[in-house]
Amino acid sequence: MSEAVIRTVTSPPGLLASLDPLLRDWLPRQRWFAGKGRPVTGFSLVAATELLPSDARLGLYHVLVRAHHQLAPAPGAAEEPGDCYQLLIGAREALPPRLAPALIGHVTEGPLAGRTAYDALYDTRPAEVLLEALRTGARIGGLRFEREPDQEIRTGLVPRLMTAEQSNSSVVYGDTFILKLLRRIVPGINPDLELPLALAREGCPRVPAPAGWMVADLAGRSWVLGVLQPYVQGATDGWELALRELAKGEDFTAEARALGRATAEVHTALARALPTVTLGHGQLRQLADGMIERLDEAAHAVPLLRPYVPALRTAFTALGDLAAEGRTWTAQRVHGDLHLGQCLRSPSGRWSLIDFEGEPAKPLAERRMPQPPVRDIAGMLRSFDYAAHSADASVPGWADSCRAAYCTGYAEVAGSDPRTDPVMLRAHETDKAVYEVLYEARHRSDWLAVPLSAVRRLSTPEPA
Ligand SMILES: Nc1ncnc2c1ncn2[C@@H]1O[C@H](COP(=O)(O)OP(=O)(O)O)[C@@H](O)[C@H]1O
Ligand SMILES: O=P(O)(O)O[C@H]1O[C@H](CO)[C@@H](O[C@H]2O[C@H](CO)[C@@H](O)[C@H](O)[C@H]2O)[C@H](O)[C@H]1O
DSSP, X not given: OOGGXXXXXXXXXXXXXXXXXXXXXXXXXXXXXXXXXXXEEEEEEEEEEEEEOOOSSOEEEEEEEEEEESSOOOTTSOSSOSOEEEEEEEEESSOOGGGGGGEEEEOOSGGGTTSEEEEGGGSHHHHHHHHHHHHHTOEETTEEEEEOTTSOOOSOOOEEEOOSOOSSEEEEETTTEEEEEOSEEOBBOOHHHHHHXXXXXXXXXXXXXXXXXXXXXXXXXEEEEEXXXXXXXTOEEHHHHHHHHHHTTOOOHHHHHHHHHHHHHHHHHHHHHSOOEEEOHHHHHHHHHHHHHHHHHHHHHOXXXXXXXXXXXXXXXXXXXXXXXXXXXXXXXXXXXXXXXXXXXXXXXXXXXXXXXOSTTSOHHHHTSOBOTHHHHHHHHHHHHHHHHHSSSOOTTHHHHHHHHHHHHHHHHHSSOGGGOHHHHHHHHHHHHHHHHHHHHHHOGGGTHHHHHHHHHHHSOOOO
16 A cells, blocks of 8 residues: 555544434444443544545544433543544445444435445455554654554555454454554553553563554643554463363463463563552552442442452451551552453463553553552452353362462562462452452443352451
8 A cells, every 4th residue: 555545634524423323323332332321412523534535435534532421420520521432434335245244334414425334443454554554653634653663564464353352442464463442542641552662662571562553642632542562473362271271170370370470570570660659558548448449339339249348348457457567568550450361372382461451440540550569460360260260160279279379470580479468469359359340240240250259258267
């Protein structure tokens, strides 16, 4: 494709008005739509950019829309209601059968009247336009495509949209690169770019190093739209692998230990690359109070959690009590939502960590705050438990041995074993299990029994 096709043109007037009725139906049905259960009352256009000169065959628009909901925004929420979504909209006279799953709808008025609008990420040419823009460091309207100078992006890589269940949308280019297009976007520094970039520049090989990224500059703020990373060919994620080994009754401790080592390598590199802080009495109390607050919120939303609240709360008050003893901890940038599904094992057996955006529902500022590294460790320990409870076959002691091996691997690299800090570990594991109860109740109610079994375990004091 020649560079000349990528031009800076703003969108035709009336574009959003003509798409509005179609988006009302289509957007809430998307896996990545964050406002599920809240009826959409309409959309406002945040930005639209024409990426290709529209001809009868194909029109291509990069669109940022804000979805408005019936509910009033929560007190203290940002003044703009609803979430902002990134869409790549194609317009054709008719959709070929291969693009049927991408259909948004038939446009009846406005600049696209008579054409069919569709999610253009499913289509080869539009996906090529994005890679070409990244390769050439293009500027298109308010869109900025950046690239790491030392990473070569070849031409002619064939794109395919990933079909995995995910919170965003990813396109794989010739099994060489993967472009993750963030769907719900927020202004500010995005940890999904910030942390892999910092790790790569620190020389940490445990994370695919960003080769390029897309940003929208709007009203004086930058919004990260997507990140291009090397694709780990033939990789299996830790969740898939754990379930596979469980089904065969196989031991997973060697992998768990390797995962512990990989986590510790990432943590030590993050502590070198980005600021750390010391948590003293006040901050530790704040941490414990935040956990108690989250427990109360989750119990309010999920009645099944309520009988366990008094016992779970003791994990957090114990953390508050530690604060009174005058001990301090170091907090640093962490992954923030680490679980087996965020770990990729290459065919040679090497583990990488991905998806550094943190817990998606949390505000950006909170996700970027330094935290005790035990937060990630607790996430992984919960994940071994999840795998053991989700597998068809039961392998006695599987989760416990993986959890122990993971901590051993972590200690081998970090120099300190998380099990030597049981109060901190229990508080974080309990906090994660509470988060999971709420997450499953909202997103996958048939999985609720998994974190609830952990809640029962964590509510029962360990024998002395
Ligand atoms: N660098 C990569 N190489 C190979 N596969 C990847 C890579 N990055 C992500 N993936 C695959 O894409 C999936 C979704 O990526 P992820 O970053 O978790 O997206 P999301 O935030 O949308 O859930 C992962 O589960 C993994 O299978
Ligand atoms: O991968 P995401 O960043 O979207 O994370 C969210 O979804 C995860 C599920 O896909 C969820 O993880 C929970 O389920 C996993 C098994 O599917 C399990 O391995 C994790 O331990 C468990 O927390 C994650 O919590 C949520 O933020």
